[in-house]
Amino acid sequence: MSLDFDMTFDPAYGEAVVVAPGVRRITVNNPGPFTFHGTNTYLVGSDTLAVIDPGPDDDAHMAAILRATQGRPVSHILVSHTHRDHSPLTRRLKAETGAVVCAEGPHRAARPLRIGEVNPLDASADFDFAPDLALSDGAVVAGDGWALRAVHTPGHAANHVCFALEGTGLLFSADHVMAWSTSIVAPPDGAMSDYMASLDRLLDRDDRLFLPGHGGLVTAPQAFIRGLKAHRKMRERAILERLRQGDRLIPDMVRAIYRETDPRLHGAAGLSVLAHLEDLVGRGAAVTSGEPSFESEYRPA
Numbered sequence: 650m651s652l653d654f655d656m657t658f659d660p661a662y663g664e665a666v667v668v669a670p671g672v673r674r675i676t677v678n679n680p681g682p683f684t685f686h687g688t689n690t691y692l693v694g695s696d697t698l699a700v701i702d703p704g705p706d707d708d709a710h711m712a713a714i715l716r717a718t719q720g721r722p723v724s725h726i727l728v729s730h731t732h733r734d735h736s737p738l739t740r741r742l743k744a745e746t747g748a749v750v751c752a753e754g755p756h757r758a759a760r761p762l763r764i765g766e767v768n769p770l771d772a773s774a775d776f777d778f779a780p781d782l783a784l785s786d787g788a789v790v791a792g793d794g795w796a797l798r799a800v801h802t803p804g805h806a807a808n809h810v811c812f813a814l815e816g817t818g819l820l821f822s823a824d825h826v827m828a829w830s831t832s833i834v835a836p837p838d839g840a841m842s843d844y845m846a847s848l849d850r851l852l853d854r855d856d857r858l859f860l861p862g863h864g865g866l867v868t869a870p871q872a873f874i875r876g877l878k879a880h881r882k883m884r885e886r887a888i889l890e891r892l893r894q895g896d897r898l899i900p901d902m903v904r905a906i907y908r909e910t911d912p913r914l915h916g917a918a919g920l921s922v923l924a925h926l927e928d929l930v931g932r933g934a935a936v937t938s939g940e941p942s943f944e945s946e947y948r949p950a
């Protein structure tokens with residue numbers, strides 16, 4: 650199964666680009682190794698509007714969103730997860746519009762922190778965020794001519810949720826499935842076992858188009874998800890092979906497995922290997938003494 654990433658994307662910063670009937674996208678000018686050209690904010694509806702993922706607290710982006718509403722009411726703000734490139738502008742947008750803020754819940758890690766563990770991901774989390782309405786899995790939020798259903802998809806973040814635009818085959822896949830790259834799955838905020846189960850959740854659906862939190866559209870979601878799963882299984886096999894070859898520490902495995910990767914991403918790669926090892930230890934396919942951590946020594950089962 651080959652996995653073809655689509656790196657073509659015109660961010661058109663500040664413009665509301667029509668991407669589907671009744672759906673517009675505004676990309677934030679916050680490009681980077683983890684955000685691609687920037688975060689995508691989506692506006693849904695033509696009478697009363699929903700805003701999905703307002704983005705980082707950014708003056709120009711705030712102005713662009715308000716310009717795109719053309720004075721129409723924003724009834725709901727939906728937030729896919731509480732990373733700082735997606736949720737912080739919610740506070741100002743709510744103050745300006747009076748919209749109801751909907752999300753799975755406040756920021757949290759996928760597992761409890763261990764004694765003495767420092768969470769390297771805290772800097773990327775929006776701890777100030779709290780929804781007005783906590784969306785259970787399957788919950789529907791509706792406005793004039795649109796209804797959005799919450800599809801819980803933990804993995805990239807514990808509170809990650811995708812939103813299905815009912816009756817259209819469109820799914821806002823946020824950072825769970827993106828056309829330009831794999832997702833970051835980094836403990837303790839993320840968990841590989843959750844991520845793989847969340848891929849299966851979307852495979853069980855029949856959405857025809859994904860609108861991600863970064864980059865362009867995923868036009869053949871089912872085949873793409875199968876490719877993502879195959880990619881993770883390949884990584885998993887590479888890690889098991891490094892264990893058999895005698896690697897015991899995560900940095901050694903990263904150096905061997907991620908030779909081709911931008912060194913700026915090696916920190917994230919180390920956390921991704923840890924995510925796989927947590928999953929492998931949980932399934933009895935690898936062993937370590939005590940709880941799996943970045944510093945642990947790992948062995949084949």
Ligand SMILES: [Zn+2]
Pocket residue numbers: 684688732734735824862863
């Ligand atoms: Zn993101």
